[in-house]
Structures are given as C-alpha cells and as structure tokens.
Amino acid sequence: MNSKMTVLALACVLALSACSDNSSSSTAPGATPSTTASAPMEAPAPAASTPAASPAAPPAATPATNEKPTAVVTDCATEIEGSDAMQYNVSSIVVPASCKDFKITLKHTGTMPVSAMGHDVVITEASDMKAVEADGATAGATDGYVKPDDSRVIAHTKLIGGGETTSVSFPVSKIQGDGPYEFFCSFPGHAALMHGSISVQ
Ligand SMILES: [Cu+2]
Missing domain, CATH: 2.60.40.420 (Cupredoxins -  blue copper proteins)
Structure with a gap:
C-alpha cells in the first residue's frame, strides 16, 4: 500500500516537473538554436507505474523426489x-x-x-x-x-x-x-x- 502511494506521489511530481519544463521551454521566445539544449530532461519512465501486484501464485512445483528430512525433535x-x-x-x-x-x-x-x-x-x-x-x-x-x-x-x-x-x-x-x-x-x-x-x- 505505502509503496504504491509513494510511486503515485513520485509519478505526480515527475508529471508536474515535466509540465513546468514544457511550459518554460514553450514560453521561450525566439527560436534560438542555443536553447534547445535545455529542453529535454530525462524522460519520466512510465514503465515504473506498472503495478507489481499479481494474482496469487500457485505453490512451487513439488520436487520429484519424495525424500525429505527427518523431523526435528525437541523435548519429546x-x-x-x-x-x-x-x-x-x-x-x-x-x-x-x-x-x-x-x-x-x-x-x-x-x-x-x-x-x-x-x-x-x-x-x-x-x-x-x-x-x-x-x-x-x-x-x-x-x-x-x-x-x-x-x-x-x-x-x-x-x-x-x-x-x-x-x-x-x-x-x-x-x-x-x-x-x-x-x-x-x-x-x-x-x-x-x-x-x-x-x-x-
Ligand atoms: Cu492430507
């Protein structure tokens, strides 16, 4: 739950900063070639938002052998x-x-x-x-x-x-x-x- 919230919050922050970056770059008046360098920041990775939750995994396949340890005995x-x-x-x-x-x-x-x-x-x-x-x-x-x-x-x-x-x-x-x-x-x-x-x- 908490980690999911954190991811959401992070995504919002990334989105906001992306928006401000876009607006500031779009307000740049002259199409001066030198400003192009400042435009693209690192792109927020949308892939990170894929939910980690998966349906209940089936139990791991049982080993082929039936050999198992001897029970641990304590105090009879x-x-x-x-x-x-x-x-x-x-x-x-x-x-x-x-x-x-x-x-x-x-x-x-x-x-x-x-x-x-x-x-x-x-x-x-x-x-x-x-x-x-x-x-x-x-x-x-x-x-x-x-x-x-x-x-x-x-x-x-x-x-x-x-x-x-x-x-x-x-x-x-x-x-x-x-x-x-x-x-x-x-x-x-x-x-x-x-x-x-x-x-x-
Ligand atoms: Cu049984």
Whole structure:
C-alpha cells in the first residue's frame, strides 16, 4: 500500500516537473538554436507505474523426489507441516527412547479448506496402513477419515485445513513393538504421498 502511494506521489511530481519544463521551454521566445539544449530532461519512465501486484501464485512445483528430512525433535515433541501440495515436510520421525510420551503437532501451512485438502497424522503399524486408510475413507469426513475406535490406530490427530494446527500425544511404549510403524494422512488419496516412518531410538 505505502509503496504504491509513494510511486503515485513520485509519478505526480515527475508529471508536474515535466509540465513546468514544457511550459518554460514553450514560453521561450525566439527560436534560438542555443536553447534547445535545455529542453529535454530525462524522460519520466512510465514503465515504473506498472503495478507489481499479481494474482496469487500457485505453490512451487513439488520436487520429484519424495525424500525429505527427518523431523526435528525437541523435548519429546515435534512439529511437522502439511501443505496445499499434499505433502508433509518430513519423511521420518525418530522418537528418543528416553521419552515416556511423545507429542506430534501438525501445522497445515496451506490455505485450502479441510474439505478439499484436509490433513491429519495417523500412526499405525506399517502393515495396517492401507486397511486403516481404506476404512477411514469409508468412515468419511465427519469422522475425520479415521474409523472410530479402530484398534489398529495407535494415535491420530484431528483433520485440519489450511492455517490450522493440531496435535496428539501418545505413550512411546505403543510404538516400541515389532513395528515398523508409519505415520500418514488419512484424507482419501493422500497417504500415497503423505506418509513416513516413525521409530524409537
Ligand atoms: Cu492430507
């Protein structure tokens, strides 16, 4: 806003000075060849007035690879992100064995509504992921695409939309079995891209 105003003000000043220059040069009486040198100042650049505002740019193209960093863990907790590009920002979570409970916070960094690009974090044994995902899709949006009281679900957050944050805590002992364990998004179709490993070390 302010920069736009500044540009406008600058344009006015340039226009005024251009006008005064023109009037003074036009009042020059005799067509003496020597005065021609003073006439043209540097021309105000009209190109500068083109508005910088552009329609909302689409999110940057997602990288071809699905390899992402390991989540940063601090004080037996981590925060991971889900985006409008249907991606988590990490592909693995390593829980310190010294933790009794672990907290995962999911931040949806996009702007799309939960109905179109909802994300959650569901933790299961890797071998249960597909079936839990399918049953979640059947359960539907009102249950956040997680079948109620599904004993295969170790922990899950609620389903959130752009700009929202949610979290879940669970006992670390629940992922200290044989495993391996996965975290994934149960919104229909998302788990193919939105999943990763969660382990205890
Ligand atoms: Cu999702």
